[in-house]
Amino acid sequence: MTNKATRTAAVAATLAEIRHIENSRGVTRESLQAITAVLQKLAQREDLFSFADFPPPDAASGKTSTRYYLNREGAEEYANKDTDKDTDKDDIALYLNSIIPGKTTIPHNHDTWAVIVAIKGEELNRLYRRDDDGSNPEQAKISLTRELTVQPGTSISFLPDDLHSIHVQGDQPTLHFHLYGRPLDTLSGRIGIEPDTGRIVNYNKTFFNQKEKAA
DSSP states (O other): OOHHHHHHHHHHHHHHHHHHHHHHHOSSHHHHHHHHHHHHHHHTOTTTSOTTTSOOOOGGGTOOEEEEETTSTTGGGGTTOOOOTTOOTTSOEEEEEEEOTTOBOOSBOOSSOEEEEEEESOEEEEEEEEOSOSOOTTBOOEEEEEEEEEBTTBOEEEOTTOEEEEEOOTTOOEEEEEEESSOGGGOTTOEEEOTTTOBEEEHIIIIITSSSOOO
């Protein structure tokens, strides 16, 4: 079996186990911990997931990240392609984000559950609490609650309305799994919150289709 075939089989087996957890236990903080543990096992297969097979962008390109859709046929060919082709909108989606330092996002939710697990490198996650009552669709008040660095052995998970921002610092690239309850290009209800003004934006519409595709 080739390395690519081995990787495809490993991804399929991992996602089958994750689907079973989601279907049997629902989506809770506790079930997401179980899902995270399964994905962490896949992250230990560094022989299947390397910068050689999933390179980050060249810094000279102006981009800071390349996103690979792992459970789509021909995933490498679909890197950073925002198309519905072959996408099951009701299925979970596993991406591999290959990122260079300088990547950052504004605080945002996911509109579905999400898990981030590291293979290589560090990604600072800032977690926020929404302090207003949510009655104003154009404005929000948030406060920072904690910071956590996602790195090998330290992962993070989110319920649909949880808010976070990511920041890749230092001088080393990262290779991290980003797992979502639905494919990113279907998440029309995502919001982003400008930290300085509190203005609410449609996160996918504002960022997802730009040259830099925030995940």
